[in-house]
Amino acid sequence: MSTATALTxxxxxxxxxxxxxxxxxxxxxxxxxxAPLYREGLxxxxxxxxxxxxxxxxxxGVQLKADDTDxxxxxxxxxxxxxxxxxxxxx
Amino acid sequence: xxxATQTWTxxxxxxxxxALRIIVWVALHLGRTTARLLLHPICLYFLLFSIAxxxxxxxxxxxxxxxxxxxxxxxxxxxxxxxTILDRVFLLNDRFDLFDLEVHGMEAMTEVCEARTGCxxxxxxxxxxxxxxxxxxxxxxxxxxxxxxxxxxxxxxAIIRAINPALGNKIIPLGALDSMLRVRERLDAxxxxxxxxxxxxxxxxxxxxxFFGVPAKFPAGPFRLAALLRRPIVLMFGIHRGGNxxxxxxxxxxxxxxxxxxxxxxxxxxxxxxxxxxxxxFNFHDFWQ
Numbered sequence: 001m002s003t004a005t006a007l008t009x010x011x012x013x014x015x016x017x018x019x020x021x022x023x024x025x026x027x028x029x030x031x032x033x034x035a036p037l038y039r040e041g042l043x044x045x046x047x048x049x050x051x052x053x054x055x056x057x058x059x060x061g062v063q064l065k066a067d068d069t070d071x072x073x074x075x076x077x078x079x080x081x082x083x084x085x086x087x088x089x090x091x
Numbered sequence: 092x093x094x095a096t097q098t099w100t101x102x103x104x105x106x107x108x109x110a111l112r113i114i115v116w117v118a119l120h121l122g123r124t125t126a127r128l129l130l131h132p133i134c135l136y137f138l139l140f141s142i143a144x145x146x147x148x149x150x151x152x153x154x155x156x157x158x159x160x161x162x163x164x165x166x167x168x169x170x171x172x173x174x175t176i177l178d179r180v181f182l183l184n185d186r187f188d189l190f191d192l193e194v195h196g197m198e199a200m201t202e203v204c205e206a207r208t209g210c211x212x213x214x215x216x217x218x219x220x221x222x223x224x225x226x227x228x229x230x231x232x233x234x235x236x237x238x239x240x241x242x243x244x245x246x247x248x249a250i251i252r253a254i255n256p257a258l259g260n261k262i263i264p265l266g267a268l269d270s271m272l273r274v275r276e277r278l279d280a281x282x283x284x285x286x287x288x289x290x291x292x293x294x295x296x297x298x299x300x301x302f303f304g305v306p307a308k309f310p311a312g313p314f315r316l317a318a319l320l321r322r323p324i325v326l327m328f329g330i331h332r333g334g335n336x337x338x339x340x341x342x343x344x345x346x347x348x349x350x351x352x353x354x355x356x357x358x359x360x361x362x363x364x365x366x367x368x369x370x371x372x373f374n375f376h377d378f379w380q
Contacts, residue, residue, distance in 0.1 A: 012233055036269045047315050050271035054319075066273035 007033055011082045014056075018078075021055040022048055033079040041077075049075060061090030098288045109306050111176055118180040123189055126177050134169040138162070144375045153301060153379070155369040164370075171370040175219040175331050182225040189335060194226055196325075196341035203323045203343070204233050206306060209278025210323045213313060215289040215361050218371040220339045222329035234282040238263045238274060240292055265292075271316060278322055285327075288313035288357055291376060298351055300358045303365075307379050309358060314350035321346055324353070340364065 007015060007029060015028035022044070035041035038049060051066040052075075062085050068074065074084045113133065117126040128359040138145060152160040179188050182291045203210040212227065212235065214220050224235050239262060261275050263284070274284050288310060291297055296315075297308040317324055324346050344356045365372050 018315060045312075045314060046265075046268055046270040046272075047319065048266055048314075051232075051319060053272055064269075065270060066269045066276050068269075071269045071272075 005033055007031070008082075008088055011078055014085065015078055015080045017055050017059060018052055021051050030075050031083075034077050036077060037075050037081065041058075051067075052081075056085055061089075062086050062088045104348040105267075106317065111219075111311075113250070114173065114177050115180055117220045117369075120178055123177070123181060127174070129185060130170060130177065131172045133168060134173050139167050145162075147375045147377060151372055152369060155366060155372075157265055161373075168370045168372075170330075171331055172373050172375075175371075175373075176205070178219060178331075178337075182219070182221040185217060185225065185228070187225070187229075190222075191334075192222070192226060192339060194339045194341075196343075197339045198347040199325050199343040200227060200230055200233070203283075203325060204230050206323070207281040208322060208323055209281055210283045211278075211286040211313075211317050211320075212286065212325050212327050213282050213288050215287055216328045216373040217289070217361065217365060218331055218368065218373075219337060220285070220287065220327075221367060222240040222331075223327035223339055223341070226329075226339050227283065227327070227341075232278075236263050236274075236277045236282055236284050238259045238270070238284055238286040240265050263329070273322060274316065278320065282290055283325075286313050288354075289361065289378075292312075298354045300351070300354050302358050302362055305379050309352075309354050314357070317353055318348045318350045321348070326357060328364045330364065330371050332368070354364075 011033055012028045015031045017024060018024070018031075024042075027074060031042065037044050037052075039045075044052075054061050055090055056064060064071070065073070070084075114126065114130070117129055121129075145165060148165050149160050152164050152168060156164070178190070212223070214223060224237070225237050227233055263270060263277065277284055291308065291310040298311045298314060299306045299308050301307070302309075324344050326340075326342045326344055328340045328342075330340070332338055339355040342360060343358070344353070346353070
């Protein structure tokens, strides 16, 4: 385990959801909460981002929109994605 | 020719762009009849000087025609390609009066259009994509957005906007983080999203499917996306049959969550039509590479 910071409970839950949705072969703790999700970092593509958006909508009721100018920041890391979800969650 | 990607994103795309610009200019200023006359010298020029493209054209025709290929065959291949580029200019402007269109399977389009569920329109670099999109637009209330690599061919997008500005925002550029979020939003709004599913970009994930009896790599992305979103899929093929004649085919295929099965259904139909119209094949690189 090389991650400098440990995941919070919410981050762990979100990481587990992402791992399950994308069939990634890793444990939530192996995701660096500060690393980018798209391309470098976790190496996800835009279809993976869509899968994440779908599972977030289902689980938290948070809609991630294409026209949000903050998308690059929101998907900038697991931490920022989780912060966004926690701020906007409806369930 | 290192990789399939390099082949189509760099070399042919560049020379094709020069041809495209010349053809668009002539079409807009001199009309279709004059422009068609000019296609002969233009094709001859490219036939003589585009060596890699000529080699790819020959390899393709030999495989499909199963006989020795002549310069006449190759000229016809180039001419078909150039004709569809030229006609694109007029189709973008809805000049249906210029064409003799034979449409098969329009009921598939009507059906999905009425259901308002959104739909994927899946085509290939085969024949005229523009004619299928243009005919689709004849359906009242139908909106088609086109998913494309604007990064690779930004000028194609610019040319489309120059010809018909209303269509400019109908391009969803690939390669952005939220490209697919945009696709879903367009589908949710009941729109059609068109994509060409026969070419890969870079080290894009692929799915290997028998094509003309030989395993070929198709991009996995379009089929992953379709399997994930489970919207209806209509295949579209716009075949140029010479002169002003086009044959448009819309074919709805069964959708499930298995991307390999989807890719196989697509490849089977593409093979069927490519066999019936080999000169409409516009992948000027080694497809089986």
